[in-house]
Amino acid sequence: MNRLASTRSKSRQAQSNWLSVIDQAIIAAEAAELELSRQGGNDPSQQRKASGSYYTPADVAGHFWDLFFRHHHICDLNSLLTFIASTDLVEPSAGSGMFVFSFLKKAALLGATPENLTSLRFHVVDINLAALRFFSERLREIERAVGVNFDGIGPAQKDFLEWAKTSAIANVVFTGNPPFISNARGSRWRNLYADFVEVMLSYRGVKGVSLILPLSVCFSRDYADLRATIRAAGMGISASSYDNIPDCLFKAGKPDSTNTNRANSQRCTILNIGGPDPTLREASPLLSWPSAERATVLSTVPAFRAFSNDDLSGQIPRPASDMLADYMRGASGARPLRTFLSKIGKPAFAVGGVARNYIGIRDFEKFGPGCIPIKAHSEDERGLVLQVLSSKLFYDYWRTYGDGFHVTVDLIERFPVTAALADYCKHNQALAHQVWANRAACAKEKLNSGQVIRSYDFRAAFDDAHSVMA
Ligand SMILES: C[S@@+](CC[C@H](N)C(=O)[O-])C[C@H]1O[C@@H](n2cnc3c(N)ncnc32)[C@H](O)[C@@H]1O
Incomplete structure (x- = not known):
């Protein structure tokens, strides 16, 4: 072997050794979750919940950094080195250090050597001393194995909210998975994660x-003011959201009790605020995947769609389709569906209060929970509302702005009806009449608490109309 080939082979060997010791730290950090999360309080069985210590699985942390690097346009070793020379990273609630070790891995995969990262500044904060000791020991092991010291990676045992008051660092990017813990009644926010974001x-x-x-x-609604603060921060926003059915980001799930409510704690959003484009507003649909596709989902950049900073909902939407995202961007000034509805008179039909694969239209039988009565001023407006609520556009709107289960009065009333959509529906009244008259052909029945519920799935009936509306 000549000298050049021998040097290359040694450097490949060193890089593979570097990656392998990081991997060992990642495996150890994941395995230590239960042990570490119970330490630090008087009652180990309660400590996990009380400190919100549900650590991030390695594959999720890897996905997080993929999205982070994309967001900050870090695509090669040069851009990485420029980024770390100008940035201090802060992990506010580091636990076993999964985010730090996964960052080292992502950097190593981009070609960074241990020597390249000696100037990396990463502030590693947590209240749990046992977790920080564990983290420091794993870091020392990496240092010994690669013969380099990472003096800029420093643990601090502190309440993050205090740490933020007493530190003064320029160009900080906060990264991690903060504790999701219900706050006491009367607190500024219902959940501690919002205090972290605000600080x-x-x-x-x-x-x-x-x-x-x-x-x-x-x-x-509890976090409407927090979202307004996020939008007003003058930074780019990128959000990808993850459902909890059939698989979820946190393999063990995050149980109920003090660790906030079950559904929300298991459904997560990776939020990236900052980056080179302060006007960026993009979001993914609410992603769900079978567990067999977990590795593919977590190694793929989701389909991000642009949303408007002035989005009327005040939400960070989960745009379900290009059609809906385009429609909403052109919908400012549109009439809300509320203005086509009447408060008086007999309901023309009803909408099922929960949805899954379609918005269920029903015959109105009686007032009560589980369905929303729809009243309209005239026959024409009834036809328009029926077409709108049956459309793929409205279904995607519900997936984009709904909570994933409920169809609410507010959601229906706020739907913006553009002049073009209203015109289209007006010209399509004959079809609406015909579909309603023949609605039995679209009926679907299911048993709910021993009662047969019949709803109409009009997706196919109005299919042609949907494409024109888009
Ligand atoms: C959801 S875990 C996340 C751990 C780690 N970031 C990860 O994803 O694997 C939350 C962490 O927050 C820590 N913690 C709870 N309250 C805190 C506070 N006020 N300040 C700093 N850390 C806190 C807990 O000790 C726990 O390690």
């Missing part, structure tokens, strides 16, 4: 915030 956004040297958060951050 990060108001940190003097903030340059970015990248976190795994409960999906509630996107749509819950």
